[in-house]
Amino acid sequence: MAASTKSLASLLAQASLDDHDEVLNAANAAIKKSKTDLDAHHARAVALLHLDRFDDAVKAFEDVKGLQEKAPFEYAYALYKTGNAAKAVEVAEAEGGASRGMKHVLAQAAYRSENFAQAASVYRELASQGVKDEEYDIRINSGAVDAQLEWSGQGELAQKKKPEREDLAVFETAYNAACGSIARAEYAQGEICLKRAKNLCEALSDLSEAEKQAEILPITVQQVFVLTQMGRVDEAEQLATTIPFTEIKELSTRYLAQVNSIAASKDHSNPYLSHRLFHSSPKPPKTDQHFAFQSNLLRQDEYVVSLLSQKVAGVASSTEKVISTAPAPTLSPAVNMAAVLNAAAHSRNAATEKAALKEILPLLEKRPNDVGLILTITHLYVLTGNHAAAAHLLESFFKRLERSGDASDLDVRFAPGLVATLVSLYSQQGRPGASKSELAKAAEYWRKPHKSKTQPPSKALLVSAGTALLDTHNSENIKAAGEIFRNLYDQDNSDRAAIAGLVAAYSITDPSGLPSDLTSLLPEASRLVSDIDAATLEDAGVPLGTLTTTSVQQIEARKRIAPKPELSKPKKMRKSRMPKDFDPNKKMDPERWLPMRDRSYYRPKGKKGKKKMEGLTQGGVVTEEKAPATQAGGQQKAGGGGGGKKKKGKGGKW
Template sequence: MASSTKSLSSLLGQTTLDDHDEILKAANAAIKKSKADLDAQHAKAVALLHLDRYEDALKVFEETKGLQEKAHFEYAYALYKTGNAAKAVEIAGAGPKASRGTKHMLAQAAYRSEDFAQAAKVYKDLASQPVDNEEYDIRINSGAVDAQLEWTGQGELAQKKKPTREDLEVFETAFNAACGSIARGELAQGEVCLKRAKDLCNALSDLSDAEKQAELLPITVQQVYVLTQLGKMDDAEELATSIPFADHSIKELSTRYIAQVNSIAASKEHSNPYLSHRLFHSSPKPPVTDQHFAFQSNILRQDEYVISLLSQKVAGVAASTEKVISASVAPSLSPAVNMAAVLNAAAHARNAETEKAALKEIVPLLEKRPNDVGLLLTITHLYVITNNYAAATYLLESFFKRLEQSGSASDLDVRFAPGLIATLVSLYAQQGRPGASKSELAKAAEYWRKPHKSKTEAPSKALMVAAGTALLDTHNLENVRAAGEIFKSLYDQDNEDRAAIAGLVAAYSITDPSSIPKDLLSYLPEANRLISDIDAAALEGAGVPLGTLNTTDIALEARKRSLAPTGPVPPRTKRLRKARIPKEFIEGKKMDPERWLPMRDRSYYRPKGRKGKKKLEGLTQGGVVAEEKGSPAAQEKKGGVDKGKSKKKGKGKW
């Protein structure tokens, strides 16, 4: 063993550091003499890693007992390069006190395994202990991690929320700043940063044209996406045609795949869904070591389903999405599962012409999958489109009640998910129910503030701020105390958060003003700034009372006289409801007080013509009624008189 190690050391001393083939030959020669020689096995593994033979290097680590414990860094690197980033994180973090190189390895593996929070933490630790020639790389990698945190909904963990001047000095940091802006929905800012990144890359003199093209391709692909989202379809299509698909110059297949999809979305020529379907599947799938991130895969899968629906492959989409849904436990907050549920509902709707027709096809699915979050939100959205807010609210409230009654910890996590809470609060706001909104936000904040085993992520900052603000608005002392605790926890997480500082000061000013730290008051705007545009003299002249003053009775009386009106007070105009205003109403014109009476009963009614005047005489109350010849009374009187006259008294009769 000693002799083999000595001979190996002498051989390594005779070779250069770049001659890894010679190192590999020497290591193999030593291993033939003794397979248990860890130094020789270690040298062989390192040589294979330098020769980019990562699978062979990993095989050495797996077949040699004790080598994994001896070389944590090299083993983690082999796992990382072969596509097993999650295990690489486990190995890199489980070793002895990590060296700086191991920390870099851990950060890279955490980034690739989509544990962006851990990657951000490691890079922050590395940045706190600066080393020469590393600041540039750490700044680039930290920017990439911040962008990924924004994409995955963990933006509160990002170190930078806005691009700085130093970010726009190098094309790599400018590109990362653009990605962060796009993830936050700031598309215009992202477009500016992408143009800056392109200009900086083209201006580099130490890169060849081929190297520049390789660096510019991801920027161009991202530009096509941004232009499409901004609605600049002509610019997007023109830019997409400049991407060289034919010569296969895009070496990263993951980038090539996204570029192909973006070009289809930006092209007007691909209006034929069947042609788009063929082009979508024409690009080769990336290998294991070059896979898309989860949020990218989810969007690409969604695009695939949509193109299939447009190509009338309804049954296939329904069956495929059904497999994804059934493979997950309901209810689920997984974006992939809920996206599949939405497209499954679209497949069952079968291109319904109206929202009501779609509801008729989709609502029965809820009986089979009552806890399907994606399906539930789809039906809720259709109810909102048809202005049936009551049905949408009842649907969500019933779902929440079922989850509460189940008592399952995972169900409660779904019950108080920030997105679902925001949906219900929006429905309450649409219906003018602020009390219900405040109550729902308070319940959600109370749940997320309590420790719970099932909770896998930190509570949403936006949810906690909204809940704290709602509790402050109730003006209830207990609620204000709860709001103070919420803002205190947010302040402990980030002592520069202005929303947390303002909420904390507002809550403490009511419950315990003496406990407000003086350093927090410096963040609040000065009173002079808040009243700088207010004219106190004008307010006093208009009659605004100054407050309690220690003056004599004469001064008080003088003040009363000064506040009294100097001229006649104009009568207060009575406001009419809109429903009672006539169609011909003209503002400023005095309305007829007798407008509600029939025309013949109005005092100014004067009929026209002889018949009208004669009719008016008969309408006079209390006057003599003239009987016409044809009237029933006249006929009766006439009949009575004639009857009396014709009846003669007979002779000899009484």
């Protein structure tokens, strides 16, 4: 073994850095002599990595005992390159980020496994160490992570919310800044950043024309999407025709480009043709898969194209399979999206919302805890103007989840999106008290530790709940709001919403409890009132604090006299609308619009008229009439109000 190791080491010393085939041959020769030589196996695995034979490298690590422990960095990198990012994260975490290289692998693997919060944390740690050679790469990768945090609904964890000057200096950072703006639906800003990225890329001198084209194509694909979202479909269609799809190397990007071109093209209005083109697009390999939010949208597009092609039964069947794979209730976007499209399939292209409700409501009896189905029915109720039914549906669903007591069910019950939906319905109904109560319950749940932590507490939900509690002007609620904003401030002491809420709450309950470093962040009172002229306000009519005899006289003297309203000239009536015997000099009766009996000068004629008038006049004399004779017990005799028996008609029958 020593001889083989020595010969291998001497060969590696003589070989060049690019001669990985020779290294692989030497390692294989050493392994034939001694299969337990870990150094030879290690050299072979490294050579396989350099030759981009990542699957063979992973197999080498899994077949040789002890090699994973000897070279964990290479093993984690091989797993990452073969598309097994989750396993790579486990290997890197087991080492605890022992080396800087392992931290880079951990960040990249966490990014690909869609654990963007972990990736952002690792990159912040790497950036804090200040290695100059890596500063540029870390800044680019951090921008990509921030964009993915925005797409995944965790925008509060992003380091940057708006592009800075340094982000627009290089085309990679400009492109990442554009993606972040697009994720926040800031399409105008995203278009500006995309144009900047394209111009910077075209101006590079160290790239060949082919390399520039490879970098510009994804930017152009993103521009098509932005123009479509901004409603500039004609421009998007024209730009899509300039994209050479076959030249896009990444199949995931090529697939998105072809799908977006179908959406932006007016020529593909035929749903059957769109369906054929959609399914003819190449599917990306395992190592180039879309992120979850992209896959969900693409699957949704596939179902929609199928529905437009009248493949209703197929969509209903495939979506039911997706729904059955997860227990209800769930917050999975893929499952809930499938539930919405399943409801669309069962509605069978109903013409009206009421007709769709008639078809979909029976599904609720089979799947009472289906979040996607419940939200679909809620939306249909809102479209028909029945907000009360929509609120009742959500309230009933929430009560069922609360009674279950299961931790995962409670996570769904207090999911920020569902809570926001119910609060919006309360707002439509004019029920601010119910809104505040619902927000307070949700904030209390997420602030307390609980078993199932499928998602972190929503910052937007906590801020809304704290603000609602402050508006109640109740001492207990204000104290609870102070605790909410205190927790937010402890997480991020630069958060303006947390600072404002903390000051608003503690200034009422306990001003001494405000953090000492918080006062430096608050603006001075003199600066806030620097542009206010007290004398001008008093002259405008602001009452003074103490009213003396002199001040009252001054205020009375400063009172403005309201100008007399100008009397509008009476409109001249056209002759065609005047009656024949109309006299313009004669004063018209002001009570002419009232019925004659309601006019003040009305006097009835005759005894009947006077008697009827007395009965109608309020306060008049009431005369009692004799009631018909009754039997014992107060019941009238049979025969009704006529009293006597009617004579039989001649020839009539009873």
